[in-house]
Amino acid sequence: MSPVSAPPLGGPEPLIDVHAHFHHAGGPRADWAAVNDARFRAGARIGITYHVASVLGSWGFSSPIYFPSPRDVTAGNDAMLAIAEREPACVRAYVTVNPNHTAHAVQEIARCAARGAVGLKLAASRRADDPLLDPVCEAAARHGLPVLHHVWQHRTRDWPTQEISDGVDLAALARRHVGVSFILAHIGGGGDYLHTLPAIADTPNILVDVSGSGVDRGMLDEAILQLGAERILWGCDVTMETGIAKLMGFEAIRLDAGQRRLIRYGNAVRIFPAGSFPLAEPAPA
């Protein structure tokens, strides 16, 4: 790692990672603390101003990652909120819920919003177009939270361990909740983003985050072409080197400074609750 005094790889302007995760002692990994530390270490080197992060229950230890039990949902959210409270300068929390346990989900959104959660994370417990998600999204609307939805880019079949959604499914949900901003997760995170982009192009309350291990050339260009910079958010998920590579990629395809600011932090400042990111506000025009 370069000296602390080295300029951040991502440049000096604010940078918000809207798709981060942390681990905790209730999960299956003995190295959970080292993985969290690595995120902070790399975040400092990149120049990430805010990690907006979630914990998915027990990460599979006592219930499945994408189908967490209510008890694990609560424990995971408590762990996430504790990290946000310990690192108030640079961490913000999503509240994660399992919509199959609807009453618990709605209560959990209220509980965690009161403790400072700034967004709602939906994984793959129930397909996005299912009516069961409506009360959950209504709760998000009441608290002014954007919804980050885990997505498989072009769902051509069921995949193990998830009840996966794609852009078409999320667009159906977003059209029923036009007052809520949705973040379609990780266009680089598996599946065919070339299907996702036209699937959501006409649903303006869906933005995409660029996180994921995929760094296909052409992906960023297509996202800009089909959605515009005002509907793209920066993020890493579990591969931070691909996150910074995409930031460099936006420079390489010659986005202007205003477009890059929107992606770095401006769009996040716009869709998350006011005051969530004081070091990045006000949002650029």
Added chain:
Amino acid sequence: MIDVNALIGSYPFRYVPHPDPDVLTRVLEREGLSGAWVGHLPSAFYRDPSAGNAQLYTALAPYQPTLRPVPAIRPDWPKWEQAVRTAVRAGAPAVRAYPTIWQFGPHDPRMRELAQACGDARLALVLTVRFEDLRQRHPLDAAGDLTAAAIRDLARCGPGVRLVVAAAGREMIEEVHWGLTPEEQRRVVWDISWIWGPPEDHLARLFRTIGADRFVYGTQWPLRLTQAPRANLALLPDDVAGKPLADPDRLFV
């Protein structure tokens, strides 16, 4: 630093922006790379890659020695030995092979013959684990990833063999490396184009356990962003930052 995993030409399953040698030279300059070993992407899918190799030699001729050709050779094709000799004469540092696309099993004797012939000619053999993530492939792209068993088999087939394995992840690298003797391990280097960085820190872990000198720089341009391996090295933790990678031009030294 040299990029051992660059290609030119179109990809059959999706549009790839301007995959041309002229653009590649500009990308190398931007990335601070001194040169690249360059394959011909369509040749991986041609039944007979000979015509693709001819295109490759012609396309790269104005750019030598910065862009060095890496032809594809099918060892089940008549007169493949002649293609090896042509590669040597053309100044190729290596040969590419795609056993899964050609539907060879992991222990196919024809691949062993190719690996040994390349070694005898002091040509590395470049094997590609994958061009795209398994989750996004076209329905007709049914070859599957190269297996660890296939790599181990080739690493064991003779002391003169040198393998450059492109686009592998941590699990495959560990499975192959620790499944070989120390002598066999020294016949294999891995490009870093698909290895995860932080927070999982797979690259850092591999540098600690296997050694940075078993890795070479690769990007898989034009399919992937060239910035990713550069970022991966820049994000290494202190204890492994700056460790020198293997020099692909010294694999036979």
